[in-house]
Amino acid sequence: MTTVAIVPARGGSKGIPGKNLQVIGSRSLLVRTVEAASGADHVDEVVVSTDDAAIAVAAIAAGAEVVERPPELAEDTSTSESALLHAAGHLNLADDDVIVFLQCTSPFTSGADIDQLVDPVVEGRADATFTAVPFHGFVWRVEDGGAVGANHDAATRPRRQDRPAQWLETGAGYAFRLGPFRAAGHRFHGRTLPVQVTRAGSIEIDEPGDLATARMLAPLVDPLPRLPRPGLLVLDFDGVFTDNRVLVDEIGREAVWAHRGDGHGLARLARELPIVVLSTEVNPVVTRRCEKLGLAVEQGLGEEKQEALERLAERRGVPLSDVMFVGNDVNDLGCMRIVGVAVAVADAAPEVLAVADHVLHRTGGNGALRELSDILLQAREDMDP
Numbered sequence: 001m002t003t004v005a006i007v008p009a010r011g012g013s014k015g016i017p018g019k020n021l022q023v024i025g026s027r028s029l030l031v032r033t034v035e036a037a038s039g040a041d042h043v044d045e046v047v048v049s050t051d052d053a054a055i056a057v058a059a060i061a062a063g064a065e066v067v068e069r070p071p072e073l074a075e076d077t078s079t080s081e082s083a084l085l086h087a088a089g090h091l092n093l094a095d096d097d098v099i100v101f102l103q104c105t106s107p108f109t110s111g112a113d114i115d116q117l118v119d120p121v122v123e124g125r126a127d128a129t130f131t132a133v134p135f136h137g138f139v140w141r142v143e144d145g146g147a148v149g150a151n152h153d154a155a156t157r158p159r160r161q162d163r164p165a166q167w168l169e170t171g172a173g174y175a176f177r178l179g180p181f182r183a184a185g186h187r188f189h190g191r192t193l194p195v196q197v198t199r200a201g202s203i204e205i206d207e208p209g210d211l212a213t214a215r216m217l218a219p220l221v222d223p224l225p226r227l228p229r230p231g232l233l234v235l236d237f238d239g240v241f242t243d244n245r246v247l248v249d250e251i252g253r254e255a256v257w258a259h260r261g262d263g264h265g266l267a268r269l270a271r272e273l274p275i276v277v278l279s280t281e282v283n284p285v286v287t288r289r290c291e292k293l294g295l296a297v298e299q300g301l302g303e304e305k306q307e308a309l310e311r312l313a314e315r316r317g318v319p320l321s322d323v324m325f326v327g328n329d330v331n332d333l334g335c336m337r338i339v340g341v342a343v344a345v346a347d348a349a350p351e352v353l354a355v356a357d358h359v360l361h362r363t364g365g366n367g368a369l370r371e372l373s374d375i376l377l378q379a380r381e382d383m384d385p
Contacts, residue, residue, distance in 0.1 A: 001096050003097070003098040003099075004088075005043045005045070006048075006049060006088070006099055007037070007048045007102045008084065009033075009048055009049065009059070010069065011050065011074070014076070019211075020052075024211070025215070025359065025361050026222075026356075029105065029205065030059060031062045033104045034046055034048065034062040035063075037114060038063055038064075040114035040115050040118070042119065043118070046064045047064060047067055047087055047091065050074075051073075056068070067087045069083055069086060073086055080101065080103075080187075081185065088178050096179065098118060098177055099175065100114060100174070100175045101175070101187065102114070103173070105205040106131075108221050109131070117173050117175040120193055121176060126192065126193040128175065128191075129176070129192070130170075130188070130193075130194060131169070131172040131174075131202075132168055132197070133170060134168075136166070170201065215361075219371075226375075227341060228341060229376060230324035230341060230376075231273070231274075231316075232313060233269070233273055235325075235326045236279070236328060236329075236335075237297075239364040240326055240328050243256075243364055254283065255285065259367050259369070259370065262368070262370050262373075265370035265371075275296070276295070276296045276297070277297040278297075278308055278312075279300075280300075280301050280302060280303075280305060282300040287299070298312065305331060306338065309339075320339055321339075323339040323341075324340065326344070326369070328348040330352065333355060336355050341358065342355060342356050342357050343359075344356035344358075344360065345364040345368040346368065
């Protein structure tokens with residue numbers, strides 16, 4: 001018996017274009033799902049079914065196998081069941097094999113959640129399982145112009161603790177054996193059991209508002225990431241120290257907004273490792289801010305930022321593989337492609353997000369550098385005996 005996690009992820013999405021590759025925290029919805037499945041103890045193989053080349057590339061990079069889905073199974077009206085059966089046939093799965101059907105639209109699914117889906121099926125306690133949360137809400141429907149209680153008697157209002165628990169399906173994941181699933185033609189067959197997940201795990205991305213909510217929750221839900229401690233940290237200024245806006249007075253003097261938390265974090269971090277700021281233009285604002293924080297700065301680099309970084313690393317005797325660079329815009333791409341770890345702020349340009357090894361939760365000028373400082377300082381504490 002083999003347990004295979006199958007992630008249907010087509011390229012088309014009407015509500016949120018490119019939804020499966022949208023980034024929450026430091027990872028796309030697709031990568032988060034593949035990594036959760038890979039981290040589950042009871043999953044043997046992770047497969048992504050897609051019709052989209054970019055999704056296929058991202059899936060392979062995340063460690064998943066890819067099954068190319070035919071166009072007729074990737075239309076708006078195509079069912080998930082059809083994609084699962086196609087992938088199972090491509091993989092030559094046996095009737096006794098367990099399929100874990102995972103959806104990218106649930107960004108906070110964990111490996112432990114997936115194991116809880118699998119266990120009852122493998123142990124024979126259920127034919128099918130699905131993720132759910134307890135639900136005590138009063139549901140209404142409108143009939144003939146008036147509201148009617150759908151799951152309760154409107155004439156009585158029992159206390160929450162006196163009402164029998166109902167289960168709200170989250171859509172994050174399902175598990176079942178291939179044979180009974182194929183015979184039934186749908187995911188809910190035989191003895192079906194709900195598997196409880198956390199409230200965060202119940203969030204489902206269907207519209208832009210859901211995406212915004214998940215991005216706000218990610219710093220609270222996701223564990224603190226682990227990044228390698230660099231031999232040299234190099235920072236862009238505009239859009240990293242600042243929110244990329246410039247205040248200009250009537251005689252042309254410039255001012256920017258900076259985040260005090262960034263300053264406090266960098267001050268602590270600078271005692272632990274060398275930090276240098278690279279800036280395309282010569283700007284007194286950059287000079288004054290770096291002077292206050294005690295950071296080395298190189299300005300007036302023009303279009304030669306990558307070359308400046310290479311010379312800087314050589315002078316410092318630090319191999320580029322041991323350099324971490326933080327950027328936000330397309331003029332940072334050259335630097336990000338040559339260093340060991342490329343970090344982007346949350347509101348970086350799409351091209352920058354695509355090449356970043358890590359994407360911070362916070363935006364430039366709004367605590368991104370404090371977030372990075374905390375991560376790197378925690379890494380040092382973890383290494384201390």
